[in-house]
Amino acid sequence: MPTQKEERVVFTQAMRKTHTILVPQMAPYHFQFFVQALKTEGYKAELLLNDDYALIEQGMKYSHNDICVPAMLVIGQFIDAIKTRKDHDKIALIITQTGGGCRASNYINLLRKALKKARLDDIPVISLSAGNIESNPGFKMTTKLFLKLHESVMFGDLMMGLTNQIKPYVVSLDALKKAHQEIENLFEVYFEHRPHLFGNRYRRHAKKIIHLFNQIPVQSLGSKPKVGIVGEIYVKYSPLGNNNLEVTLEKEGVETMTPPLYDFFLYSFDSTAHDIKRYGGSKKLWLVYKALVWYIENRREKVRKIIAKSGYQRPISYRQLKKGVEGFIDVGTHSGEGWLLTAEMIDLIHHGAPNIVCTQPFGCLPNHIAGKGMFKKIKKHFPQSNIVAIDYDTSASQINQLNRINLMVSNAFKNHAVKKED
Numbered sequence: 001m002p003t004q005k006e007e008r009v010v011f012t013q014a015m016r017k018t019h020t021i022l023v024p025q026m027a028p029y030h031f032q033f034f035v036q037a038l039k040t041e042g043y044k045a046e047l048l049l050n051d052d053y054a055l056i057e058q059g060m061k062y063s064h065n066d067i068c069v070p071a072m073l074v075i076g077q078f079i080d081a082i083k084t085r086k087d088h089d090k091i092a093l094i095i096t097q098t099g100g101g102c103r104a105s106n107y108i109n110l111l112r113k114a115l116k117k118a119r120l121d122d123i124p125v126i127s128l129s130a131g132n133i134e135s136n137p138g139f140k141m142t143t144k145l146f147l148k149l150h151e152s153v154m155f156g157d158l159m160m161g162l163t164n165q166i167k168p169y170v171v172s173l174d175a176l177k178k179a180h181q182e183i184e185n186l187f188e189v190y191f192e193h194r195p196h197l198f199g200n201r202y203r204r205h206a207k208k209i210i211h212l213f214n215q216i217p218v219q220s221l222g223s224k225p226k227v228g229i230v231g232e233i234y235v236k237y238s239p240l241g242n243n244n245l246e247v248t249l250e251k252e253g254v255e256t257m258t259p260p261l262y263d264f265f266l267y268s269f270d271s272t273a274h275d276i277k278r279y280g281g282s283k284k285l286w287l288v289y290k291a292l293v294w295y296i297e298n299r300r301e302k303v304r305k306i307i308a309k310s311g312y313q314r315p316i317s318y319r320q321l322k323k324g325v326e327g328f329i330d331v332g333t334h335s336g337e338g339w340l341l342t343a344e345m346i347d348l349i350h351h352g353a354p355n356i357v358c359t360q361p362f363g364c365l366p367n368h369i370a371g372k373g374m375f376k377k378i379k380k381h382f383p384q385s386n387i388v389a390i391d392y393d394t395s396a397s398q399i400n401q402l403n404r405i406n407l408m409v410s411n412a413f414k415n416h417a418v419k420k421e422d
């Protein structure tokens with residue numbers, strides 16, 4: 001039990017050997033690599049695969065009904081998984097903490113409160129953040145772990161981008177699944193046997209991944225209307241959060257485009273630097289965040305060049321993305337997804353996906369400002385845009401969501417046919 005002195009249960013050195021860290025599934029293309037990164041750094045880790053939406057009941061039962069839907073789902077997924085296990089004294093939980101101004105940074109406290117209510121407060125909760133917001137003697141964000149997590153996001157994005165571009169056109173889905181499996185195996189070996197992740201091996205790995213995708217037989221690439229997915233970070237990427245939106249859209253016969261996850265992290269680092277510059281703070285910290293953005297962008301640019309050379313659509317740089325919102329929204333708007341959400345919609349429109357689903361947890365204020373709140377302005381500048389906001393709430397009225405998605409998709413097909421004729 002937590003002592004009076006120490007309010008939270010810490011993850012100790014000894015637990016590193018005995019405890020399995022449960023990782024919530026927040027982004028399927030990336031979190032499988034996160035788990036591999038943790039395992040190869042000496043932790044026992046397990047990705048949670050329970051994905052029945054009914055698990056939100058657990059989140060609702062153990063947390064206040066006023067909290068954000070993503071928090072209810074993450075808490076629900078943890079408690080649902082814990083209740084099916086008998087090793088309560090041998091597990092720990094991990095959750096990301098961005099340190100931003102939005103409620104997301106307090107999910108960790110909400111989770112601890114929920115565990116207490118469920119009488120599971122002996123279970124340690126680890127905060128995963130670039131700035132080591134909370135420390136635990138048994139868990140350290142070392143340079144090596146940081147580099148592995150960095151590559152997990154970078155290669156997760158690569159895999160997601162290529163999958164988005166070819167999945168609707170593959171002759172057989174089995175070939176795609178096989179390529180995904182081979183990439184997973186490749187990374188297991190890469191993370192396991194590479195003592196340091198500096199150097200240029202990541203470029204070779206990017207080429208290997210693209211080569212695997214090139215082996216997959218496809219038909220009429222690029223012939224379907226493109227639909228972009230933007231919105232709050234959790235409901236944008238998590239199939240549990242968005243009722244399997246990617247699959248739903250593919251079934252409707254369109255090509256999906258989901259912006260890279262890395263942009264969100266860059267935006268978070270850059271926003272911290274922005275606040276230090278505008279409101280004051282540690283110059284050293286400002287430099288650290290600026291250097292971090294530079295380092296990551298430098299590596300991503302090399303991967304982007306490889307993508308472009310291979311004939312796939314290359315993502316734009318973070319700098320270009322940020323520049324895109326000039327005249328639309330101030331870059332000081334960075335609660336939740338902030339200006340990034342507007343930037344992603346503008347980028348999608350520029351890159352052939354004027355059809356957009358903007359995913360919003362019910363009652364999410366920052367998304368109503370930078371997402372739905374920007375629709376009118378975007379529509380004025382880009383009359384071809386066809387954007388729909390979809391609310392994701394605790395009761396998940398799927399029929400309502402589907403009706404709105406179908407209407408947007410039918411407009412996408414009409415516009416696509418007109419464009420083809422032109």
Ligand code: SF4
Nearest residue numbers: 068102103104336364
């Ligand atoms: S972005 Fe929205 S859903 Fe996410 S924590 Fe903030 S208010 Fe909640």
